[in-house]
Amino acid sequence: MAVTAPDTPAPQTVDQPSRPRRRWRAPLLRLALAAASGFVCYLSFAPRDLWWLMPIGFAGFGLVLHGRRLWGGLGYGFVFGLAFFLPLLTWLEDFLGVQFGPWPWLALSAALAAYLGVGGALCTLVARLPGAPVWMAALIIATETPRTWWPLGGFPWGRVAFSQPEGAFLPLASVGGAPLVGFAVVLTGFGLAALVRRVLRLRRDRSWRPLAVPAxxxxxxxxxxLALWPTIGTGADGGNSDSSGSLTVATVQGNAPNVGLGLLNEAGTLRANHLLQNEQLAQEIRSGAIPKPDLVVWPETATRVRGTDPVIDNAVAELGTPALIGAIYWPPGGRVQNSEIVWDPRTGAGERYSKQELVPFAEYVPARAIASWVTPFVDDTSDMAPGTSTAVLDIAGTRVATPICYEIAYDHVSRDAVDAGAKLIVLPTNNAWFGKSEMSYQQLAMARLRAVEHSRAVVVSSTSGVSAFVQPDGTVTRSTEEFTAASLVGRVPLRDTTTLSDRLGASVEYGLIGIALVAVAIGAARTRRTRAEDRRTTVAE
Structure with missing residues (x-):
């Protein structure tokens, strides 16, 4: 009689359930590193003095991109960008508030992150070329140029160079402006990533030669x-206000209510506050408590001007010195503009400059029909008209650059003014829109970079702070607190020096774009050739 053996259960492999987990572990770790690296880049921005974190952040991003293909680079780059821009731009919520909700902040952050996603994807095409950190850095900085065009008419906030208002990379601004500073920072970061990988492989390869390029x-x-620091001058070398080539400048910070977008309804309060602070400044001048300034600066949109304005005439006459008055201005027969007006104590209003680069959702509403889906607020607003002239005015015997607020983020505005003979940069701004956020300090960091880029002192005049005096080497000598009424008075040097950055102009920026495009073309051709060879090898086998 045959005996049937009992069924024997199939042997179980202990490792099988863990294989899917192991398969996902590496992508999840890369995602985490990409997000952490982006956040580290954010931490390098003002008000923190942690400029050295930016190359470390890009080193982490470089490690994430190693060995990735196009779509992987796109996804990891987007995550890196989101972790960077979301915290950097939280001040948009202070500005827009409940009227718009979080959608503009989220959408703008995602749009800017998409540029880093594209940069990450293209980096995978050049990562295997000799000297890869150079081509990868050029690609990342190249993505910053289209950000000045789109979205919302351009948004250059958060460029790599703006994290460097001090430190080792800042002097490079005098040679190649913000593009060269950003390139140097990202190159250092990607070089550090390559160096880490090579050191980890050193035990296997037993050769020091591969360390040379990343090092x-x-x-x-x-x-x-560091070698350029001794070349950064700070002394007066031009001007005709006196023999020393310097000006005594005063700023009027009248303060404003911290109500975000509600500031649209506080024009009367802004005007009254600045008239009051102007009167206090005039009293201190008359009493001899402070020296009489050569120039007084009111911040952006501190008042409204339609035609003649006897009240401002009297306020400037009390000062007894020329003033730059920041105003919402209605030109005869034209649309309203955001302007800086030269105001003489005897003859009144004169020459003016109107802002060229307008702020989306504050001075104009982009895609108005789409924006109305989010909020009915747009139905009650009209768009300002952008100016068309160079941001330079003649006042107090001096040619002065006058970029307004947001325009300090655009290379061409200050550069064109300095090329037109400006010896001093004055930056009127209204940061009361953004509450007690990091925005004011981020903007001050841009002003410090511009000071070195153009070898000019910068006077920042803000409605509610931070107002500041910046020396041509980027050093802040005096500043105010946020949401306080205050005035600053001090001497600033006037300079005629033309930096190499001003002589080269936009050629550095477009040169880096050209390098990036050539590298992508070579990398893409090499990738296609390698894949074709792999397919032929597979068929032959």
Whole structure:
């Protein structure tokens, strides 16, 4: 009689359930590193003095991109960008508030992150070329140029260079402006990532030669910046106000209510506050408590001007010195503009400059029909008219650059003014829109970079702070607190020096774009050739 053996259960492999987990572990770790690296980049921005974190953030991003293909680079780059821009731009919520909700902040952050996603994807095409950190850095900085065009008419906030108002890389601004500073920072970061990978492979390869290129990518940008520091001048070398070539400048910070977008309804309060602070300044001048300034600066949109304005005439006459008055201005027969007006104590209003680069959702509403889906607020607003002239005015015997607020983020505004003979940069701004956020300090960091880029002192005049005096080497000598009424008075140097950055102009920026495009073309051709060879090898086998 045959005996049937009992069924034997199939042997179970203990490792099987863990294989899917292991398969996802590496992508999840890369996602986490991409997000952490983006956040580290955010931490490098003002008000923190942590400029050295930016190359570390890009080093982490470089490690994430190693060995990735196009779509992987796109996804990881987008995550990196989101972790960077979301915290950097939280001040948009202070500005827009409940009227708009979080959607503009989220949408703008996502749009800007998409540029870093594209940059990450293209980096995967050049990562295997000799000298890869150079081409990858050029690609990342190249993505900053279209950000000045789109979305919302351009939004250059958060450029890599704006994290460097001090430190080793800042002097490079005098040679190649913001593009060169950003390139040097990202090159250092990607070089550091390559160096880490090569050191980890050193035990296997037993050769020091592969360390040379990544080590150079780390050391040379830092060494170049440090070597340039002695060339950054700060003394007066021009001007005709007196023999020393300097001006005594006063700022009027009248303060404003912290109500975000509600500031649209507080024009009367802004005007009254600045008239009051102007009167206090005039009393201190008359009493001899402070020296009589050569120039007084009111901040952006501190008052409204339609035609003649006897009240402002009297306020400037009390000062007894020329003033730059920041005003919402209605030109005869034209649309309203955001302007800086030269106001003489005897003859009144004269020459003016009107803002060219307008702020979306504050001075104009982009895609108005779409914006109306989010909020009915747009139905009660009209768009300002942008100015068309160069941001330079003649006042107090001096040619002065007058970029207004947001325009300090655009290379061409200050550069065109300095090319037109400006010896001093004055930055009137109204930061009361953004509450007690990091925005004012981020903007001050841009002003410090521009000071070195153009070898000019910068006077920041804000409605509610931060007002500041910035020396041509980027040093802040005096500043105010936020949401306080105050005045600053001090001497600033006037300079005629033309930096190499001003002589080169936009050629550095477009040169980096050209390098990036050539590298992508070579990398893409090499990738296609490699894949074709792999397919032929597979068929032959």
């Amino acid at each position: 150079a990518a780390v050391v040379l940008p830092v060494a170049a910046g």
